[in-house]
Amino acid sequence: MPKIIPNISVDCVIFGFDSNQLNVLLVERKLTDEETNEVLIDDWTLAGYHILEDEDFDTAAARILKKMSGLDQIYLEQFYAFGGVNRVNSPKDQIWLKHQHEGFSDRIVTVGYFSLIDNTSVSLSLKERNVKWFPVTELPEMGFDHAEIMEKALERLRNKLRNEPIGFELLPEKFTISQLQRLYESILGQTFDRRNFRKKVMQMKYLIPLNEKQKDVKHKPAQLFLFSKDVYERTKKERFDFTM
Protein backbone atom coordinates (compact mmCIF):
# COMPACT_ATOMS: atom_id res chain seq x y z
CA MET A 1 0.00 0.00 0.00
CA PRO A 2 1.57 3.29 -1.09
CA LYS A 3 1.97 5.98 1.52
CA ILE A 4 -0.21 9.05 1.77
CA ILE A 5 1.14 12.51 1.22
CA PRO A 6 0.37 14.17 4.54
CA ASN A 7 -0.15 17.75 3.42
CA ILE A 8 -2.09 17.30 0.18
CA SER A 9 -5.64 16.04 -0.26
CA VAL A 10 -8.47 15.91 -2.75
CA ASP A 11 -12.07 16.73 -1.85
CA CYS A 12 -15.03 15.72 -4.00
CA VAL A 13 -18.22 17.68 -4.24
CA ILE A 14 -20.54 14.95 -5.43
CA PHE A 15 -23.64 16.48 -6.96
CA GLY A 16 -26.73 14.43 -7.56
CA PHE A 17 -30.11 15.32 -9.01
CA ASP A 18 -33.21 13.50 -7.86
CA SER A 19 -35.46 14.79 -10.67
CA ASN A 20 -36.48 17.61 -8.44
CA GLN A 21 -33.54 19.29 -6.80
CA LEU A 22 -29.77 19.38 -6.69
CA ASN A 23 -28.18 17.47 -3.83
CA VAL A 24 -24.70 16.95 -2.53
CA LEU A 25 -23.31 13.88 -0.85
CA LEU A 26 -21.77 14.47 2.57
CA VAL A 27 -20.07 12.26 5.13
CA GLU A 28 -20.81 12.51 8.79
CA ARG A 29 -17.91 13.48 11.04
CA LYS A 30 -18.78 12.33 14.51
CA LEU A 31 -16.55 11.84 17.51
CA THR A 32 -17.46 11.20 21.13
CA ASP A 33 -15.07 11.23 24.06
CA GLU A 34 -14.61 7.60 25.06
CA GLU A 35 -14.49 8.37 28.78
CA THR A 36 -17.11 11.05 29.29
CA ASN A 37 -19.29 10.17 26.30
CA GLU A 38 -19.34 13.84 25.47
CA VAL A 39 -19.99 14.58 21.79
CA LEU A 40 -16.85 16.35 20.64
CA ILE A 41 -17.68 16.70 16.98
CA ASP A 42 -20.86 16.16 15.03
CA ASP A 43 -20.95 17.75 11.64
CA TRP A 44 -20.51 16.88 7.97
CA THR A 45 -17.73 17.03 5.41
CA LEU A 46 -17.16 16.47 1.74
CA ALA A 47 -15.74 13.15 0.67
CA GLY A 48 -12.01 13.60 0.67
CA TYR A 49 -8.71 12.03 1.44
CA HIS A 50 -5.01 12.54 1.09
CA ILE A 51 -3.47 11.75 -2.23
CA LEU A 52 -1.15 8.77 -2.32
CA GLU A 53 2.45 8.81 -3.38
CA ASP A 54 1.76 7.11 -6.70
CA GLU A 55 -1.42 9.00 -7.54
CA ASP A 56 -2.15 12.15 -9.46
CA PHE A 57 -5.15 14.32 -8.55
CA ASP A 58 -7.57 12.81 -11.07
CA THR A 59 -6.79 9.31 -9.87
CA ALA A 60 -7.24 10.27 -6.24
CA ALA A 61 -10.58 11.91 -6.98
CA ALA A 62 -11.79 8.86 -8.88
CA ARG A 63 -10.72 6.61 -6.03
CA ILE A 64 -12.61 8.70 -3.47
CA LEU A 65 -15.70 8.86 -5.64
CA LYS A 66 -15.62 5.13 -6.20
CA LYS A 67 -15.35 4.47 -2.51
CA MET A 68 -18.27 6.77 -1.73
CA SER A 69 -20.68 5.86 -4.45
CA GLY A 70 -19.48 2.54 -5.79
CA LEU A 71 -19.38 4.20 -9.21
CA ASP A 72 -16.66 4.88 -11.67
CA GLN A 73 -16.71 6.28 -15.19
CA ILE A 74 -18.45 9.31 -13.74
CA TYR A 75 -18.16 12.94 -14.73
CA LEU A 76 -15.40 14.38 -12.58
CA GLU A 77 -13.72 17.72 -12.95
CA GLN A 78 -11.15 19.63 -11.01
CA PHE A 79 -12.40 23.10 -10.18
CA TYR A 80 -10.16 24.83 -7.65
CA ALA A 81 -7.32 24.36 -5.19
CA PHE A 82 -7.68 25.57 -1.62
CA GLY A 83 -4.57 26.46 0.32
CA GLY A 84 -5.57 28.77 3.14
CA VAL A 85 -3.03 28.74 5.93
CA ASN A 86 -5.62 27.95 8.60
CA ARG A 87 -8.04 25.90 6.62
CA VAL A 88 -7.84 22.85 8.93
CA ASN A 89 -6.98 24.69 12.12
CA SER A 90 -10.21 25.09 14.01
CA PRO A 91 -10.19 23.14 17.30
CA LYS A 92 -12.67 20.59 15.94
CA ASP A 93 -10.65 20.09 12.78
CA GLN A 94 -7.48 19.54 14.75
CA ILE A 95 -9.10 17.06 17.12
CA TRP A 96 -10.48 15.18 14.17
CA LEU A 97 -7.18 15.06 12.30
CA LYS A 98 -5.29 13.90 15.37
CA HIS A 99 -7.85 11.20 15.92
CA GLN A 100 -7.62 9.99 12.33
CA HIS A 101 -3.94 9.22 12.20
CA GLU A 102 -0.78 10.13 13.96
CA GLY A 103 1.41 11.73 11.35
CA PHE A 104 -1.14 14.43 10.67
CA SER A 105 -0.20 17.81 9.30
CA ASP A 106 -1.59 21.14 10.45
CA ARG A 107 -1.25 22.64 7.01
CA ILE A 108 -3.09 20.67 4.35
CA VAL A 109 -3.89 21.98 0.92
CA THR A 110 -6.69 20.40 -1.04
CA VAL A 111 -7.75 20.17 -4.64
CA GLY A 112 -11.49 20.37 -5.23
CA TYR A 113 -13.29 18.17 -7.74
CA PHE A 114 -16.94 18.09 -8.55
CA SER A 115 -18.74 15.13 -9.94
CA LEU A 116 -22.18 14.78 -11.43
CA ILE A 117 -24.34 11.74 -10.96
CA ASP A 118 -27.93 10.78 -11.36
CA ASN A 119 -28.75 10.18 -7.74
CA THR A 120 -31.81 8.11 -8.47
CA SER A 121 -29.38 5.41 -9.60
CA VAL A 122 -27.02 5.39 -6.62
CA SER A 123 -27.32 3.34 -3.50
CA LEU A 124 -25.09 4.49 -0.72
CA SER A 125 -22.92 1.61 0.27
CA LEU A 126 -20.24 2.97 2.55
CA LYS A 127 -20.57 1.08 5.78
CA GLU A 128 -17.95 2.57 8.10
CA ARG A 129 -19.27 6.11 7.84
CA ASN A 130 -22.68 7.66 7.71
CA VAL A 131 -23.28 9.20 4.33
CA LYS A 132 -26.23 11.27 3.17
CA TRP A 133 -27.60 13.40 0.36
CA PHE A 134 -28.41 17.00 1.28
CA PRO A 135 -30.24 19.48 -0.93
CA VAL A 136 -27.75 22.23 -1.74
CA THR A 137 -30.24 24.69 -0.32
CA GLU A 138 -30.31 23.01 3.08
CA LEU A 139 -26.76 22.18 4.01
CA PRO A 140 -25.88 21.15 7.54
CA GLU A 141 -22.98 22.51 9.56
CA MET A 142 -19.81 21.57 7.74
CA GLY A 143 -16.28 20.87 8.93
CA PHE A 144 -12.98 22.34 7.71
CA ASP A 145 -13.53 24.95 4.99
CA HIS A 146 -15.91 22.65 3.17
CA ALA A 147 -18.79 25.11 3.08
CA GLU A 148 -16.54 27.44 1.10
CA ILE A 149 -15.40 24.64 -1.21
CA MET A 150 -19.02 23.68 -1.74
CA GLU A 151 -19.93 27.25 -2.64
CA LYS A 152 -17.17 27.49 -5.20
CA ALA A 153 -18.15 24.15 -6.72
CA LEU A 154 -21.72 25.30 -7.12
CA GLU A 155 -20.63 28.52 -8.73
CA ARG A 156 -18.53 26.56 -11.21
CA LEU A 157 -21.29 24.12 -11.91
CA ARG A 158 -23.68 26.98 -12.70
CA ASN A 159 -21.18 28.59 -15.02
CA LYS A 160 -20.40 25.41 -16.81
CA LEU A 161 -24.05 24.49 -17.14
CA ARG A 162 -24.59 27.69 -19.12
CA ASN A 163 -21.84 26.90 -21.58
CA GLU A 164 -21.57 23.18 -21.92
CA PRO A 165 -24.02 20.32 -22.05
CA ILE A 166 -23.10 18.76 -18.73
CA GLY A 167 -26.60 18.78 -17.28
CA PHE A 168 -27.24 15.40 -18.87
CA GLU A 169 -24.71 13.83 -16.52
CA LEU A 170 -27.18 14.45 -13.72
CA LEU A 171 -30.09 12.72 -15.44
CA PRO A 172 -30.85 9.07 -16.07
CA GLU A 173 -29.75 7.83 -19.46
CA LYS A 174 -33.24 8.32 -20.84
CA PHE A 175 -35.01 11.47 -19.79
CA THR A 176 -37.81 13.81 -20.81
CA ILE A 177 -37.53 17.42 -21.83
CA SER A 178 -39.41 18.44 -18.72
CA GLN A 179 -36.89 16.69 -16.50
CA LEU A 180 -34.14 18.54 -18.30
CA GLN A 181 -35.97 21.79 -17.81
CA ARG A 182 -36.49 21.18 -14.10
CA LEU A 183 -32.81 20.47 -13.81
CA TYR A 184 -31.80 23.75 -15.43
CA GLU A 185 -34.38 25.67 -13.46
CA SER A 186 -33.41 24.28 -10.10
CA ILE A 187 -29.67 24.65 -10.57
CA LEU A 188 -29.75 28.08 -12.15
CA GLY A 189 -32.57 29.30 -9.94
CA GLN A 190 -34.69 30.70 -12.74
CA THR A 191 -37.68 29.55 -14.69
CA PHE A 192 -38.01 29.11 -18.43
CA ASP A 193 -41.00 29.22 -20.67
CA ARG A 194 -41.83 25.67 -21.59
CA ARG A 195 -42.30 26.17 -25.32
CA ASN A 196 -39.18 28.26 -25.68
CA PHE A 197 -37.13 25.82 -23.68
CA ARG A 198 -38.25 22.96 -25.89
CA LYS A 199 -37.64 24.95 -29.02
CA LYS A 200 -34.14 25.74 -27.89
CA VAL A 201 -33.04 22.30 -26.78
CA MET A 202 -34.66 20.59 -29.74
CA GLN A 203 -32.21 22.36 -32.01
CA MET A 204 -29.37 20.58 -30.29
CA LYS A 205 -28.43 17.75 -32.56
CA TYR A 206 -26.94 15.72 -29.76
CA LEU A 207 -30.31 15.39 -28.09
CA ILE A 208 -31.58 12.18 -29.61
CA PRO A 209 -35.33 11.48 -29.55
CA LEU A 210 -36.29 7.88 -28.82
CA ASN A 211 -39.33 5.93 -29.93
CA GLU A 212 -40.14 5.37 -26.34
CA LYS A 213 -42.29 6.93 -23.68
CA GLN A 214 -42.27 7.39 -19.95
CA LYS A 215 -43.95 4.64 -17.95
CA ASP A 216 -45.67 4.54 -14.59
CA VAL A 217 -46.67 8.15 -14.55
CA LYS A 218 -50.25 9.13 -13.85
CA HIS A 219 -50.61 11.54 -16.71
CA LYS A 220 -49.80 11.68 -20.38
CA PRO A 221 -46.39 10.00 -20.69
CA ALA A 222 -43.68 12.09 -22.28
CA GLN A 223 -41.24 11.16 -24.99
CA LEU A 224 -37.82 10.04 -23.87
CA PHE A 225 -34.51 11.43 -25.13
CA LEU A 226 -30.88 10.47 -25.03
CA PHE A 227 -27.83 12.70 -24.85
CA SER A 228 -25.22 11.73 -27.38
CA LYS A 229 -21.81 12.80 -26.18
CA ASP A 230 -20.55 11.52 -29.46
CA VAL A 231 -22.65 13.83 -31.59
CA TYR A 232 -21.82 16.67 -29.24
CA GLU A 233 -18.09 16.18 -29.61
CA ARG A 234 -18.42 16.12 -33.35
CA THR A 235 -20.55 19.22 -33.64
CA LYS A 236 -19.45 21.34 -30.73
CA LYS A 237 -17.80 23.95 -32.86
CA GLU A 238 -21.21 24.89 -34.22
CA ARG A 239 -22.76 25.20 -30.84
CA PHE A 240 -20.90 27.19 -28.25
CA ASP A 241 -18.90 29.52 -30.40
CA PHE A 242 -18.40 33.15 -29.67
CA THR A 243 -19.85 34.34 -32.90
CA MET A 244 -19.60 37.91 -33.89
Added chain:
Amino acid sequence: MPKIIPNISVDCVIFGFDSNQLNVLLVERKLTDEETNEVLIDDWTLAGYHILEDEDFDTAAARILKKMSGLDQIYLEQFYAFGGVNRVNSPKDQIWLKHQHEGFSDRIVTVGYFSLIDNTSVSLSLKERNVKWFPVTELPEMGFDHAEIMEKALERLRNKLRNEPIGFELLPEKFTISQLQRLYESILGQTFDRRNFRKKVMQMKYLIPLNEKQKDVKHKPAQLFLFSKDVYERTKKERFDFTM
Protein backbone atom coordinates in the same frame (compact mmCIF):
# COMPACT_ATOMS: atom_id res chain seq x y z
CA MET B 1 12.07 34.24 6.97
CA PRO B 2 9.34 31.60 6.93
CA LYS B 3 10.23 28.20 5.56
CA ILE B 4 9.18 26.92 2.19
CA ILE B 5 6.86 23.98 1.78
CA PRO B 6 9.00 21.58 -0.22
CA ASN B 7 6.32 19.74 -2.16
CA ILE B 8 3.94 22.57 -3.11
CA SER B 9 4.54 25.43 -5.50
CA VAL B 10 2.76 28.08 -7.49
CA ASP B 11 3.50 28.82 -11.14
CA CYS B 12 2.44 32.03 -12.86
CA VAL B 13 1.59 32.29 -16.52
CA ILE B 14 2.14 35.99 -17.04
CA PHE B 15 0.38 37.11 -20.19
CA GLY B 16 1.17 40.40 -21.79
CA PHE B 17 -0.17 42.11 -24.89
CA ASP B 18 2.04 44.40 -26.90
CA SER B 19 -0.78 45.90 -28.99
CA ASN B 20 -0.12 43.28 -31.59
CA GLN B 21 0.15 39.82 -30.10
CA LEU B 22 -0.18 37.86 -26.89
CA ASN B 23 3.06 37.13 -25.09
CA VAL B 24 4.09 35.19 -22.05
CA LEU B 25 6.91 35.96 -19.68
CA LEU B 26 9.43 33.15 -19.19
CA VAL B 27 12.54 32.72 -17.10
CA GLU B 28 15.67 31.17 -18.46
CA ARG B 29 16.83 27.97 -16.79
CA LYS B 30 20.50 27.62 -17.56
CA LEU B 31 23.09 25.47 -15.91
CA THR B 32 26.64 24.70 -16.98
CA ASP B 33 28.91 22.13 -15.43
CA GLU B 34 31.50 24.07 -13.47
CA GLU B 35 34.32 21.71 -14.35
CA THR B 36 33.74 20.77 -17.96
CA ASN B 37 31.80 23.92 -18.95
CA GLU B 38 29.29 21.61 -20.57
CA VAL B 39 25.81 23.13 -20.87
CA LEU B 40 23.65 20.83 -18.79
CA ILE B 41 20.38 22.71 -19.10
CA ASP B 42 19.30 25.59 -21.27
CA ASP B 43 15.60 26.06 -21.54
CA TRP B 44 12.78 28.22 -20.14
CA THR B 45 10.21 27.95 -17.39
CA LEU B 46 7.26 29.82 -16.01
CA ALA B 47 7.81 32.06 -13.03
CA GLY B 48 7.21 29.88 -10.02
CA TYR B 49 8.30 29.05 -6.55
CA HIS B 50 7.37 27.04 -3.51
CA ILE B 51 4.71 28.44 -1.25
CA LEU B 52 5.87 29.52 2.18
CA GLU B 53 4.55 28.21 5.45
CA ASP B 54 2.58 31.38 6.21
CA GLU B 55 1.26 31.96 2.69
CA ASP B 56 -1.87 30.92 0.87
CA PHE B 57 -1.84 30.38 -2.90
CA ASP B 58 -3.02 33.85 -3.88
CA THR B 59 -0.35 35.47 -1.75
CA ALA B 60 2.37 33.27 -3.17
CA ALA B 61 1.27 34.05 -6.73
CA ALA B 62 1.24 37.78 -6.01
CA ARG B 63 4.70 37.54 -4.49
CA ILE B 64 6.07 35.74 -7.53
CA LEU B 65 4.43 38.17 -9.92
CA LYS B 66 5.78 41.13 -8.01
CA LYS B 67 9.27 39.72 -8.06
CA MET B 68 9.12 39.11 -11.80
CA SER B 69 7.45 42.26 -13.01
CA GLY B 70 7.78 44.72 -10.19
CA LEU B 71 4.01 45.08 -10.32
CA ASP B 72 1.27 44.40 -7.87
CA GLN B 73 -2.46 45.09 -8.01
CA ILE B 74 -2.51 43.03 -11.16
CA TYR B 75 -5.17 40.69 -12.48
CA LEU B 76 -4.28 37.26 -11.13
CA GLU B 77 -6.42 34.17 -11.18
CA GLN B 78 -5.93 30.59 -10.18
CA PHE B 79 -6.79 28.29 -13.06
CA TYR B 80 -5.70 24.72 -12.36
CA ALA B 81 -3.62 22.50 -10.08
CA PHE B 82 -1.08 20.11 -11.55
CA GLY B 83 -0.16 17.01 -9.62
CA GLY B 84 1.25 14.47 -12.04
CA VAL B 85 3.42 11.92 -10.29
CA ASN B 86 6.36 12.51 -12.60
CA ARG B 87 5.90 16.15 -13.40
CA VAL B 88 9.38 17.18 -12.17
CA ASN B 89 11.14 13.91 -12.82
CA SER B 90 12.93 14.30 -16.11
CA PRO B 91 16.74 14.15 -15.72
CA LYS B 92 17.07 17.88 -16.42
CA ASP B 93 14.37 18.77 -13.93
CA GLN B 94 16.02 16.67 -11.25
CA ILE B 95 19.44 18.17 -11.88
CA TRP B 96 17.95 21.62 -11.67
CA LEU B 97 16.08 20.98 -8.45
CA LYS B 98 19.09 19.45 -6.79
CA HIS B 99 21.16 22.41 -7.81
CA GLN B 100 18.62 24.89 -6.43
CA HIS B 101 18.49 23.70 -2.85
CA GLU B 102 19.26 20.65 -0.84
CA GLY B 103 15.95 19.62 0.71
CA PHE B 104 14.32 19.22 -2.65
CA SER B 105 11.38 16.95 -3.21
CA ASP B 106 10.89 14.65 -6.16
CA ARG B 107 7.13 15.02 -6.03
CA ILE B 108 6.00 18.61 -6.25
CA VAL B 109 2.47 19.67 -7.01
CA THR B 110 1.85 23.12 -8.36
CA VAL B 111 -1.04 25.52 -8.57
CA GLY B 112 -1.26 27.48 -11.80
CA TYR B 113 -2.18 31.17 -11.91
CA PHE B 114 -2.46 33.40 -14.90
CA SER B 115 -2.04 37.12 -14.83
CA LEU B 116 -2.79 39.76 -17.39
CA ILE B 117 -0.68 42.81 -17.90
CA ASP B 118 -0.18 45.47 -20.48
CA ASN B 119 3.33 44.61 -21.50
CA THR B 120 4.03 47.98 -23.05
CA SER B 121 4.11 49.29 -19.47
CA VAL B 122 6.46 46.74 -17.92
CA SER B 123 10.18 46.90 -17.72
CA LEU B 124 11.80 43.64 -16.78
CA SER B 125 13.82 44.22 -13.70
CA LEU B 126 14.86 40.81 -12.42
CA LYS B 127 18.63 40.83 -12.37
CA GLU B 128 19.62 37.37 -11.15
CA ARG B 129 17.83 35.54 -13.93
CA ASN B 130 17.30 36.14 -17.59
CA VAL B 131 13.67 36.91 -18.28
CA LYS B 132 11.97 37.38 -21.62
CA TRP B 133 8.63 37.84 -23.36
CA PHE B 134 7.75 35.16 -25.92
CA PRO B 135 4.82 35.30 -28.31
CA VAL B 136 2.51 32.46 -27.33
CA THR B 137 2.77 31.20 -30.88
CA GLU B 138 6.56 30.86 -30.68
CA LEU B 139 7.39 29.27 -27.39
CA PRO B 140 10.89 27.92 -26.72
CA GLU B 141 11.66 24.55 -25.20
CA MET B 142 10.21 24.55 -21.71
CA GLY B 143 11.21 22.75 -18.51
CA PHE B 144 9.10 20.64 -16.16
CA ASP B 145 5.50 20.29 -17.41
CA HIS B 146 5.34 24.00 -18.09
CA ALA B 147 4.34 23.65 -21.72
CA GLU B 148 1.26 21.79 -20.55
CA ILE B 149 0.51 24.38 -17.86
CA MET B 150 0.90 27.09 -20.45
CA GLU B 151 -1.53 25.35 -22.78
CA LYS B 152 -4.16 25.04 -20.09
CA ALA B 153 -3.74 28.69 -19.11
CA LEU B 154 -4.27 29.79 -22.67
CA GLU B 155 -7.37 27.66 -22.98
CA ARG B 156 -8.77 29.22 -19.83
CA LEU B 157 -7.88 32.71 -20.94
CA ARG B 158 -9.72 32.16 -24.23
CA ASN B 159 -12.77 30.86 -22.45
CA LYS B 160 -12.84 33.66 -19.96
CA LEU B 161 -12.30 36.27 -22.64
CA ARG B 162 -15.53 35.12 -24.28
CA ASN B 163 -17.55 35.52 -21.12
CA GLU B 164 -16.06 38.28 -19.07
CA PRO B 165 -14.50 41.63 -19.83
CA ILE B 166 -10.96 40.75 -18.85
CA GLY B 167 -9.37 41.76 -22.12
CA PHE B 168 -9.02 45.30 -20.83
CA GLU B 169 -6.48 44.11 -18.28
CA LEU B 170 -4.11 43.54 -21.17
CA LEU B 171 -4.44 47.04 -22.60
CA PRO B 172 -3.12 50.40 -21.44
CA GLU B 173 -5.56 52.38 -19.34
CA LYS B 174 -6.64 54.38 -22.38
CA PHE B 175 -7.09 52.42 -25.55
CA THR B 176 -8.82 52.55 -28.92
CA ILE B 177 -11.52 50.25 -30.20
CA SER B 178 -9.13 48.96 -32.84
CA GLN B 179 -6.62 47.96 -30.18
CA LEU B 180 -9.35 46.10 -28.38
CA GLN B 181 -10.36 44.37 -31.58
CA ARG B 182 -6.79 43.34 -32.36
CA LEU B 183 -6.56 41.92 -28.88
CA TYR B 184 -9.67 39.77 -29.29
CA GLU B 185 -8.64 38.70 -32.74
CA SER B 186 -5.16 37.66 -31.80
CA ILE B 187 -6.13 35.78 -28.67
CA LEU B 188 -9.17 34.05 -30.09
CA GLY B 189 -7.56 33.49 -33.46
CA GLN B 190 -10.42 34.82 -35.53
CA THR B 191 -11.26 38.05 -37.25
CA PHE B 192 -14.25 40.29 -36.71
CA ASP B 193 -15.97 42.72 -38.97
CA ARG B 194 -14.93 46.15 -37.86
CA ARG B 195 -18.36 47.77 -37.90
CA ASN B 196 -20.02 44.90 -36.12
CA PHE B 197 -17.30 44.76 -33.52
CA ARG B 198 -17.69 48.45 -32.78
CA LYS B 199 -21.45 48.17 -32.68
CA LYS B 200 -21.20 45.37 -30.19
CA VAL B 201 -18.67 46.82 -27.80
CA MET B 202 -20.22 50.27 -27.91
CA GLN B 203 -23.31 48.86 -26.25
CA MET B 204 -21.24 47.96 -23.23
CA LYS B 205 -21.91 50.66 -20.70
CA TYR B 206 -18.64 50.07 -18.92
CA LEU B 207 -16.67 51.18 -21.98
CA ILE B 208 -16.29 54.86 -21.31
CA PRO B 209 -15.52 57.18 -24.24
CA LEU B 210 -13.02 59.93 -23.50
CA ASN B 211 -12.73 63.38 -25.04
CA GLU B 212 -9.28 62.49 -26.06
CA LYS B 213 -7.54 61.14 -29.11
CA GLN B 214 -4.54 59.05 -29.92
CA LYS B 215 -1.32 60.96 -30.42
CA ASP B 216 1.81 60.33 -32.45
CA VAL B 217 0.19 58.15 -35.03
CA LYS B 218 0.62 58.82 -38.68
CA HIS B 219 -3.02 58.53 -39.64
CA LYS B 220 -6.36 59.76 -38.39
CA PRO B 221 -6.08 59.52 -34.61
CA ALA B 222 -8.69 57.35 -32.94
CA GLN B 223 -10.83 58.14 -29.96
CA LEU B 224 -9.65 56.76 -26.64
CA PHE B 225 -11.75 54.73 -24.22
CA LEU B 226 -11.56 53.61 -20.63
CA PHE B 227 -12.80 50.41 -19.09
CA SER B 228 -14.80 51.04 -15.94
CA LYS B 229 -14.63 48.02 -13.67
CA ASP B 230 -16.97 49.89 -11.44
CA VAL B 231 -19.73 50.24 -13.99
CA TYR B 232 -19.19 46.64 -15.01
CA GLU B 233 -19.64 45.33 -11.49
CA ARG B 234 -22.84 47.31 -11.12
CA THR B 235 -24.36 46.22 -14.41
CA LYS B 236 -22.99 42.73 -14.95
CA LYS B 237 -26.30 41.05 -14.38
CA GLU B 238 -27.58 42.64 -17.56
CA ARG B 239 -24.64 41.54 -19.58
CA PHE B 240 -23.59 37.98 -19.24
CA ASP B 241 -26.80 36.30 -18.27
CA PHE B 242 -28.01 33.03 -19.69
CA THR B 243 -31.23 34.42 -20.99
CA MET B 244 -33.78 32.11 -22.41
Added chain:
DNA sequence: TTTGTCTGTGTATTTATTACACAATGTAAA
Protein backbone atom coordinates in the same frame (compact mmCIF):
# COMPACT_ATOMS: atom_id res chain seq x y z
C1' DT C 1 -1.19 68.99 -52.94
C1' DT C 2 -1.11 64.32 -53.10
C1' DT C 3 -0.60 59.74 -51.15
C1' DG C 4 -1.01 56.41 -47.57
C1' DT C 5 -3.15 54.65 -43.61
C1' DC C 6 -6.32 54.02 -40.43
C1' DT C 7 -10.87 55.88 -38.38
C1' DG C 8 -15.78 56.22 -38.22
C1' DT C 9 -20.30 55.28 -39.77
C1' DG C 10 -25.69 52.87 -41.70
C1' DT C 11 -28.77 49.67 -43.64
C1' DA C 12 -30.93 45.63 -45.13
C1' DT C 13 -31.19 40.56 -44.25
C1' DT C 14 -31.15 36.77 -41.50
C1' DT C 15 -31.39 34.54 -37.23
C1' DA C 16 -32.51 34.14 -32.39
C1' DT C 17 -35.32 35.41 -28.42
C1' DT C 18 -39.35 36.39 -26.27
C1' DA C 19 -44.31 36.30 -24.89
C1' DC C 20 -48.24 33.82 -24.89
C1' DA C 21 -52.98 29.62 -24.77
C1' DC C 22 -55.22 25.46 -25.79
C1' DA C 23 -56.13 20.78 -27.26
C1' DA C 24 -54.44 15.88 -26.60
C1' DT C 25 -53.10 11.85 -23.79
C1' DG C 26 -52.97 9.08 -20.22
C1' DT C 27 -54.34 7.70 -15.04
C1' DA C 28 -57.34 7.57 -11.22
C1' DA C 29 -61.43 8.29 -9.00
C1' DA C 30 -66.38 8.70 -9.08
Added chain:
DNA sequence: TTTACATTGTGTAATAAATACACAGACAAA
Protein backbone atom coordinates in the same frame (compact mmCIF):
# COMPACT_ATOMS: atom_id res chain seq x y z
C1' DT D 1 -68.16 4.78 -18.54
C1' DT D 2 -67.61 9.24 -17.45
C1' DT D 3 -65.26 12.86 -15.36
C1' DA D 4 -61.48 15.15 -13.10
C1' DC D 5 -56.69 15.76 -12.94
C1' DA D 6 -51.95 16.33 -14.31
C1' DT D 7 -48.82 16.92 -17.64
C1' DT D 8 -47.46 16.80 -22.61
C1' DG D 9 -47.02 18.84 -27.04
C1' DT D 10 -47.49 22.50 -30.25
C1' DG D 11 -47.31 27.80 -33.46
C1' DT D 12 -47.10 32.53 -34.33
C1' DA D 13 -46.25 37.30 -34.05
C1' DA D 14 -43.13 40.87 -32.19
C1' DT D 15 -38.74 42.23 -30.82
C1' DA D 16 -33.89 42.04 -30.51
C1' DA D 17 -29.40 40.53 -32.02
C1' DA D 18 -26.14 39.03 -35.58
C1' DT D 19 -24.40 39.37 -39.95
C1' DA D 20 -22.69 41.14 -44.47
C1' DC D 21 -21.06 44.88 -46.72
C1' DA D 22 -18.42 50.19 -48.83
C1' DC D 23 -17.07 54.84 -48.64
C1' DA D 24 -15.92 59.42 -46.92
C1' DG D 25 -12.98 61.85 -43.28
C1' DA D 26 -8.73 63.01 -40.59
C1' DC D 27 -4.14 63.31 -40.06
C1' DA D 28 0.98 62.67 -41.28
C1' DA D 29 4.52 62.35 -44.49
C1' DA D 30 6.31 62.91 -48.81
